[in-house]
Amino acid sequence: MIRNDIKIAFRSLKKQPFFTLINTLGLAIGMAGGLLIALYIYEELNYDNMFADADRIYRVDMNIKFGGAEIKSGETAPPMAATLEKDFAEVENTVRFRSLGSNLFRSPDKTENIKELSTTYVDSTFFNMFGLELIQGNKESALKETNTLVMTRTAAENHFGSVDVVGKSLLLNNEEIYIVTGVMEDLPENSFLKDYSIFMAMAGNVASRENIWGNNNYYTFVKLSPETRLDNFQLQLEDMVQKYVLPWAQKTFPGMTKESFAASGNYIRYHTIPLTDIHLYSENQNEMGEKGTIQNVYILSFIGFFLIFLACVNFMNLSTAHSLKRSKEVGIRKTLGSNRLQLIVQFLTESGLVAFASMILAIIIAFIALPFFNDLAGRNISIPFTEPSFYVAILLITLLLGLFSGSYPAFIISRFIPVDTLKGIGMKNSSKWNIRSMLVVFQFGVAVFLIVGTLVVFQQLEFIQSKDLGFDKEQVLVINDTYAAGQQLNAFKQDILNLSAVKSATVSSFMPTPSSRSNSSYFKEGATDQQYAIQMQTWDVDDDYINTLGLELIAGRDFNSQSVADSTAVIINESTLATLGLSAEDALGIRITEEVERENPEYYHVIGVIKDFNYESLRENIGALGLFLNRSTGSMAIKLKTHDLASAIASIESVWIKRAPGQPFNYRFMDDAFDTSYKEERRLGSIFIVFTSLSIFIACLGLFGLAAFNAQNRTKEIGVRKVLGASVSQITIGLTTDFLKLVIIATLIALPFGWYFMNIWLEDFSYRIQIGWEIMSFSAFLVIAIAIITVSFQAIKAAIANPVKSLRTE
Template sequence: MFKNNIKIAWRSLKKQPFFTFLNTFGLAIGIAAGILIALFIYDELSYDKMFTDADRIYRIDSDIKFGGAEMRSAEAAAPMAAAMQTDFPQVESTVRFRDRGSLLLRRTGTEANTKELRVTFADSTLFDFFGIDLLVGDKKTALKEPNTMVLTKTAAEKHFGVQNALGQSMLLNNTDTYTVTGVIDDLPKNSFLREHSVFMAMSGYAPSHEMNWGSSNYYTFIKLIPSAHIEELKEPLNGMVDKYLFPWAQQYFPGMTKESFIASGNYVNFFAKPLTDIHLYSHRDSEMSANSSIQNVYILSFIGLFLIVLASVNFMNLSTAQSLKRAKEVGVRKTLGSKKLDLIRQFLIESGLISFISLLVALLITILVLPLFNDLAGKSISIPYSSPFFWGILALATLLLGLFSGSYPAFFLSRFVPVKTLKGDTQGDAGGGSIRNALVVFQFAISVFLIVGTIVVYQQLQFIQNKDLGFTKDQIVLVDDVFAVGDQTQALKDEIMSLSQVESTTLSYFFPTPSSRSNSSFFPEGSRNQEDALQMQTWYVDKDYIPTMNMELIAGRNFNSDFATDTTAVIVNEATLKVLGVGPEEALGMRVSQDVEMENPVFNTIIGVVKNFHYESLRENIGSLGLFFSGTSGMLAVKMNAGDFSSTLASIEGIWNKFAPGQPFSYRFMDDSFNTTYEAEQRLGKIFMVFSILSILIACLGLFGLAAFNAQKRTKEIGVRKVLGATVGQITYRLTTDFLKMVGIAILISIPVGWYAMNKWLEDFSYRIEIGWWVFGLAALLAVGVAILTVGYQSIKAAVVNPVKSLRTE
């Protein structure tokens, strides 16, 4: 019987190829989208789970408010790890990282450097802690001695290969010599260490041995013993503030008490963040690698579910639209003794067959578009062909989808009354209109919601691009690793400045794009009270920094190399004045010091006030910042005149090669560097747009089916109206307005939901757009326009039929 049902189902599908194609294509799109999103979500949820005992590993985070600044740090103080291992029997082991940024690396005896982008100091416990094996070397001793390093496989192969790595001497930034003591495999792409290629021994980094509880610069991880629970550490962890932090601080502020500290509005809180939660749930000021958001997972989960449901709804509508053509078949079958259950089974087998064919098509679509999706999502996802679990879930999901999609058409068709259907009267049996209408409303409500989301994300990104940031980011190129030219940095700068295509240049480590960050506590002259502390970014710049960045001085003056006193001068931003409680002119001449020593402090005199500029993401409020006059040489910013940038870059590279032969010429445009801060939002916007288009396409297929069903059901009515003088336009209008009512209901439902959801998303930004009414108007207009185009075709097709044929339908 099953074989017979399959054969009949196949014949039925072949008899109506166009509707079979629409059903298959619609379901295939939904399944393909579901597969892609499921693979994406699985990858997101898998982060850092590959490490040994990942469920017992936690990172120590800190929330700090001091000196008018609030910090949500992913780092802790240098002595935190040792104190936790000593004080808490629940802690099995610890490991710390201290990010080093990028560096130039070369084998001693060679001239050409290779740039390694992510380098970190790490404790020698690193490899045992995370269960990382070494390809060569002993993991127990690899990072024990100062000036030793471990490379990843890719980093080692750049210089001497894996097997020849042990004992090799490497020169860092042309100054420090390190010995290679091990090589590890490249770290997984779904781990927080994925971007790091060089690990240097923490034992050789002197500040890591200091008992400095006032500076949080170390990513600190703890591993609990198997029987311990993190809840046991919650209160004792914050007890470390009283035990260690306050006694340390009271060395410098003898009058400070916990009560006075809290009364000033300050606080220090420690937290333990599970390792496996970091990627999706941690959004702190200083993450070790770029994280995603659980919100994105939820959004994509709903989009994937909606697309599959939309495809299923589309199948239902198209199937019921074709029901009248099969009414007599059902009547004959029932007359010949077929039971309702037999008919339901027959139609469910048909839907299952379509689902299976759709699955094959969906897999083909997935394979073809996966590279594009990876590029869109910034992933390296692949289909797990060898995973029985993947295929089992896929088969089960397809079966359930087939049953769900075919359930309503099966029960709908099976309840036709044979006497009526054999007489050609199916009007009474072709009910269920309210259900089909509700399905179309649901489809378009989702589509309008996604359109609203796409417009809002795009608007916010445009707002970010066009907002006055307080500095100029266009036509500026950042040249990295200027220290590679040694003591010729000024000569390099002067020669590049002499190019006719160059407007200005400046040297600094610090720029208002992803770059170095440094925070320090300052005190006004005459005060050492913690209540008067000023927590401020400290950026070291030259005299050309403000003009090159096109920043605005609202009081005072810029640095001047002719004034010897400017070596201890500082230019502050407007946010600093709020903490100091003074105006721009009042601030000039004020002196602050970051020396916590009571005797002979070095004071910095405020000589200027610069207008606030956004040096961090627009998600954050602008904090206090000071520019200090220094001969730093981290990066060279070159502001170019409009014209042929490629020839200007070629000229700059030629000068670089003259001053730094054999050193890599590494550069990036400042606006591109700025845009990387919002890469996640840009990807989300593109994903919204792609899936919005898919949802509209699927919704249109469903509407097309319902329009065909409606036109078929009203064939006689249309014939009668034409005989009585109705025009094609009038009939088309009448048929179309019925569907526009449903689209209107969908718009009314989706607009408040879209407004609420996108406002919640915008709350992540301190500087954001207001959602205008026109956003919803445009989304509604697009939905109505698409509906008219879809329904209009079927309506016109029905309206132009010869009324004689319409009236002979019996």
């Protein structure tokens, strides 16, 4: 019987190649899109799961409100790890990271540096904490001594050409010698450490041994014993503020108590976050690795699920629509003794064959599209062909989709009454037009929702691009790692200023695009109580900084490097004024300090006020900022006055080679660096475009098939209408109107949902667009236009057919 069912199924599918092709292609595209999204989501949900005992590893985070600023941070104070091991019996192990960003390394016998983009200090417990092994070296002693480091396989091969490098030396930033004590494998792609290539011994970081609870620069991880109750550990963790932080702070503010600290509106709160939750759930402003969001996972899950569901809906719609042609077959089979179960099995066999063929085609499509998808999503995902579980999952999903997509048509068709079907009225009694209409509404409702989402994402990105940020990022070239020029840096800057293509230049590690950041608490002279603290970004700049970046002075003056007094001067922004409670003019001349614990603190006098500019992502509000005239050599921003950028860059590079021979010339444009802050949004927008297009294509594929069948089913009616004088346009409108009504209903239902959920997405931005009628109306127009084009093709084809042929015979 099974062989007979399969044979009949093949024959039936072969008899209707057009509908079989549409079903198979639509289901394959939906499955391929769903497969790619499923692989992406699986990698996102399994971030950092590869580490040993990952389910017992947590990071200690802190939320701070102090000096008018609210900060969510993954970094805590240097003594946190040792204190946890001392005070908490449930803590099995701890490790700290002090992320250092990019650094230059070279062998002492070479002159050319190699830039390592992600480096960090780390405790010697690192390997045992995360269950990592070394391919060279002893993990127990590798990071015990100062000026030692462990590098990844790729880094070792880049620097030495092999992994047999234990005992060799590397020069850090042309200054310090480090000994290589170990080599480890490159870390997995879905790990928070994936970009890190150099791990230096924490023993060499002097600040890590200081008992300063206000220096929050260390990512602290703990491994808890299996029987630990996390809620109890969390309660004890909160007590550390009273036990350690406040006593330390009272050395600076003798009158501070727990009550007075809370009464001022300030707080410090410690809490834990599981290692495996950091990537998707962290709300911190700073992270060691790439941040994702659980919202994006939900959005992509929604898209993937409905992509497959839309394809299944196509199958249901086309199969039930085509049931009229098979009604007599059902009547004859029932008359000859077939029961309903046998008919259901027959039709489910057909849907299973379509699903199986679709899955094979889907895997081929996914394999071909995978490089493009990886580029789109910024991942290195692969289809796990070597994993047996993959094939089990594929077979189960294929079976499930076959049953799901074929169940409704099978149960509907098998209910046909033999007497009615043999009279040719099976469709009239059994067709369920209302269910099919609801499915069409659902298909296009999803398409409208995705169109709204796509338009909102890209309009928000356009808003970010066009918003006045308060600084000039156009035609600003940023040279990285200018500290490598050493004593030649000033000469390099002067040479650059002498180039005809250069308008101005400034040297600083602090830029309004991703770069160094430094936070400190300052106090107005005479107001040294903790409630008057000003939590402020402190940037060291030179006297060309404001001019080069086009910052606007609203009061006072710029720095003057020739003035000795300006070595203790500060220029503040408008947000600092709000914290001080002063106007711009009144703020000029006041003095602030961060050394309130000293008897004779050093004061900085305010000489100018600049207009607020967005130095952080537009997700964040602008905070207090102070510019100080100090040497900071991390990078150089160069304002160009030529459109011949290639020639300008070549001239600048030649000057660099002259002043810093052997040092890498790394540069970027400031507007490009700004754009990298929003790469997740850009990826989401690109993914939206691709999968919205696929969902529309699948919906239109189904609508095309339904329109074709509808036109075919109404051939005689069209012939009669033409004979009676109906024009092509009248017939076309008549055939189109029924489907157009469904699309309009879908649009009206989906638009409010799109508006609501995309407003939730926009709440992540402090500066955002308002979703206006333009987005809604364009979404409605687009989907209706697509539907009209899809249906009209078949309608016009039927309307222009010769009525004589359609009326001649059956």
